[in-house]
Amino acid sequence: MEMINLLILLGFIAFFALIMSVPVVLFWPWCRAALHGAPVTIFQIIGMRLRGNPTTLLIDAYIALKRAGISTTMDDVEKVYIDGRNHILMTDDLVELVKKSVNVDDRPRHAIES
Numbered sequence: 649m650e651m652i653n654l655l656i657l658l659g660f661i662a663f664f665a666l667i668m669s670v671p672v673v674l675f676w677p678w679c680r681a682a683l684h685g686a687p688v689t690i691f692q693i694i695g696m697r698l699r700g701n702p703t704t705l706l707i708d709a710y711i712a713l714k715r716a717g718i719s720t721t722m723d724d725v726e727k728v729y730i731d732g733r734n735h736i737l738m739t740d741d742l743v744e745l746v747k748k749s750v751n752v753d754d755r756p757r758h759a760i761e762s
Contacts, residue, residue: 686714709742
């Protein structure tokens, strides 16, 4: 009887730990981005995790871009990451690729066509 009670108690502890880890996994990146002035929604973080994209890498790149004064969105950062997934190893690689994609989009149309 004592063994069953111990197993039930361990089950409750494991379930509680699992339930409490989910908000931490979602809240920590959101909090870090908000404190650095690069707001990201919880739904974007959930989407990144569901797509299998590294939230830490993407949020760090987004923070670096915002600090550099480059106007971009989290969606742009994630699109660039998905396009170059095999070539991006560090945050700096992703920041450079996003800068290139933003610069191409900001040029006048006639400069791109010629």
